[in-house]
Amino acid sequence: xxxxxxxxxxxxxxxxxxxxxxxxxxxxxxxxxxxxxxxxxxxxxxxxxxxxxxxxxxxxxxxxxxxxxxxxxxxxxxxxxxxxxxxxxx
Amino acid sequence: xxxxxxxxxxxxxxxxxxxxxxxxxxxxxxxxxxxxxxxxxxxxxxxxxxxxxxxxxxxxxxxxxxxxxxxxxxxxxxxxxxxxxxxxxxxxxxxxxxxxxxxxxxxxxxxxxxxxxxxxxxxxxxxxxxxxxxxxxxxxxxxxxxxxxxxxxxxxxxxxxxxxxxxxxxxxxxxxxxxxxxxxxxxxxxxxxxxxxxxxxxxxxxxxxxxxxxxxxxxxxxxxxxxxxxxxxxxxxxxxxxxxxxxx
Numbered sequence: 001x002x003x004x005x006x007x008x009x010x011x012x013x014x015x016x017x018x019x020x021x022x023x024x025x026x027x028x029x030x031x032x033x034x035x036x037x038x039x040x041x042x043x044x045x046x047x048x049x050x051x052x053x054x055x056x057x058x059x060x061x062x063x064x065x066x067x068x069x070x071x072x073x074x075x076x077x078x079x080x081x082x083x084x085x086x087x088x089x090x
Numbered sequence: 091x092x093x094x095x096x097x098x099x100x101x102x103x104x105x106x107x108x109x110x111x112x113x114x115x116x117x118x119x120x121x122x123x124x125x126x127x128x129x130x131x132x133x134x135x136x137x138x139x140x141x142x143x144x145x146x147x148x149x150x151x152x153x154x155x156x157x158x159x160x161x162x163x164x165x166x167x168x169x170x171x172x173x174x175x176x177x178x179x180x181x182x183x184x185x186x187x188x189x190x191x192x193x194x195x196x197x198x199x200x201x202x203x204x205x206x207x208x209x210x211x212x213x214x215x216x217x218x219x220x221x222x223x224x225x226x227x228x229x230x231x232x233x234x235x236x237x238x239x240x241x242x243x244x245x246x247x248x249x250x251x252x253x254x255x256x257x258x259x260x261x262x263x264x265x266x267x268x269x270x271x272x273x274x275x276x277x278x279x280x281x282x283x284x285x286x287x288x289x290x291x292x293x294x295x296x297x298x299x300x301x302x303x304x305x306x307x308x309x310x311x312x313x314x315x316x317x318x319x320x321x322x323x324x325x326x327x328x329x330x331x332x333x334x335x336x337x338x
Contacts, residue, residue, distance in 0.1 A: 057266070086220070090126055
């Protein structure tokens with residue numbers, strides 16, 4: 001299954017400027033694993049030492065939050081994922 | 091009732107369809123609480139003053155530093171070392187003498203927030219840290235006051251409008267913690283964009299026109315010049331608004 005992940009908010013840090021990455025998987029977790037395979041350095045930006053998604057990250061599937069069972073959330077062919085960071089500046 | 095001067099001063103917005111003198115009178119009666127006189131607080135307060143809201147209370151505890159001046163446009167070279175509230179008060183008074191303005195030097199905490207926002211119609215989140223945003227979100231819910239969120243980082247910004255008891259709150263969307271940074275990267279125009287969006291939402295809410303940014307998180311990516319919108323829902327287990335619902 002081909003899923004697109006929009007990583008534009010991370011692109012300058014982890015994906016060498018690539019804003020959309022095509023991944024395979026049937027759950028959000030599998031898609032993120034595939035993303036990490038393609039760009040290993042992104043792992044530290046997404047997961048803590050125990051493999052849990054950082055609490056300041058939100059994953060959206062087709063514009064809707066994947067919360068609460070984020071990693072187990074099923075996805076289907078051509079779904080679009082966005083990775084959003086919590087920010088606090090003002 | 092609007093004066094002759096007010097009718098002339100606000101003419102260009104009064105002639106907007108759906109706005110009218112009635113909308114301007116609503117603005118004139120509104121009392122807006124702005125938390126922060128920094129990067130976001132500057133454009134929010136400037137445009138709400140210019141639009142002719144009735145009263146603004148702006149709260150901040152900092153003094154102006156040289157490194158603030160790339161984005162905090164209320165404060166100028168000559169203000170370095172002054173209290174931000176004094177610098178803000180001076181400029182805002184000169185901008186529009188028809189608006190009542192009150193500037194308070196205070197750190198917003200759980201202990202004082204309810205007292206600070208009491209009797210205000212709207213709360214604008216122009217803070218520079220997440221923990222205080224959570225304090226404001228909770229206070230807005232408890233006091234049943236609409237809350238206008240904004241946040242920035244680098245070229246990025248977020249905005250969302252919260253109507254207590256009706257829409258998702260900030261905590262429904264932001265569940266995690268981030269360590270407050272003493273210095274976060276930011277380009278001056280990013281809070282200008284987000285602050286203007288917050289001010290737009292405030293004006294729309296008061297006047298009662300348009301569609302509010304409720305149950306939607308707006309993300310601004312200035313680097314790629316993209317606005318993206320995400321649907322958000324009330325979290326039934328939200329530690330702020332679900333408790334409130336159970337009290338009702």
